[in-house]
Amino acid sequence: MKTVVLERNEIYTGSLILVNAEYPLRSTPTDLAPAVTGFADISMERCAVEQLQLILDEIGAGNMIVPVSGYRSKAEQTAIYENSLKQNGPDFTQKYVALPDHSEHQTGLAIDLALNTDNIDFIRPDFPYSGICEEFRKAAPEFGFIERYPAGKENITGIAHEPWHFRYVGFPHSMIIAEKEFTLEEYTEYIKSFRQECPLSYSHKGIAAEIFYAPAETEISVNNAVCQVSGNNTDGFVVTLWGYKNA
Numbered sequence: 397m398k399t400v401v402l403e404r405n406e407i408y409t410g411s412l413i414l415v416n417a418e419y420p421l422r423s424t425p426t427d428l429a430p431a432v433t434g435f436a437d438i439s440m441e442r443c444a445v446e447q448l449q450l451i452l453d454e455i456g457a458g459n460m461i462v463p464v465s466g467y468r469s470k471a472e473q474t475a476i477y478e479n480s481l482k483q484n485g486p487d488f489t490q491k492y493v494a495l496p497d498h499s500e501h502q503t504g505l506a507i508d509l510a511l512n513t514d515n516i517d518f519i520r521p522d523f524p525y526s527g528i529c530e531e532f533r534k535a536a537p538e539f540g541f542i543e544r545y546p547a548g549k550e551n552i553t554g555i556a557h558e559p560w561h562f563r564y565v566g567f568p569h570s571m572i573i574a575e576k577e578f579t580l581e582e583y584t585e586y587i588k589s590f591r592q593e594c595p596l597s598y599s600h601k602g603i604a605a606e607i608f609y610a611p612a613e614t615e616i617s618v619n620n621a622v623c624q625v626s627g628n629n630t631d632g633f634v635v636t637l638w639g640y641k642n643a
């Protein structure tokens with residue numbers, strides 16, 4: 397039997413890290429790549445880029461959807477925050493712009509997208525619930541992406557409704573989040589009720605996975621399953637074991 401030790405200093409990395417007003421980012425992206433071909437200045441973690449391209453191909457987006465903002469350094473996030481304070485005032489800024497180190501854009505796992513038009517707003521791009529944008533939104537969970545700041549969940553996310561902001565969390569977590577209409581905050585809590593002895597089973601198109609939470613400094617046994625581990629950036633890990641057959 398193979399065992400994996402989950403060390404505390406690893407809880408701040410992985411595709412499921414929760415970054416919000418309460419939990420600052422404590423790691424830096426390691427493998428950034430241009431998010432979309434032709435937009436060299438807008439980058440994301442490579443694992444997310446590959447899946448983003450698959451969504452755009454799947455829906456035949458062509459040049460109808462364009463990236464507006466991907467990875468931001470702390471300095472860039474600080475400048476955006478301060479500019480918005482000056483231009484839009486504190487109320488608007490608090491709703492739409494996260495404080496430095498509390499922005500998902502610093503993770504390299506988030507992207508703002510826009511319908512390709514002549515006038516694209518940098519902070520609030522147009523990404524409607526119709527046409528090609530809605531096709532993107534519907535296809536996204538199958539490729540690991542979620543709409544991160546939905547309407548009606550502002551009191552949980554701390555961020556206003558942002559139809560344009562997508563976050564890579566990885567499959568199948570994205571599917572469960574979409575099916576249950578969770579935010580990442582809610583999913584992070586939900587998973588804590590599943591432990592290795594009693595995991596969450598999920599299957600989709602013949603692929604089965606078991607998902608569970610493990611606190612920091614624990615040891616898990618993984619047998620021969622393919623094991624993926626992500627920190628949750630709060631207190632532990634989300635473990636995904638692939639290859640379990642449905643009973």
Ligand SMILES: [Zn+2]
Nearest residue numbers: 506507508561
């Ligand atoms: Zn955004």
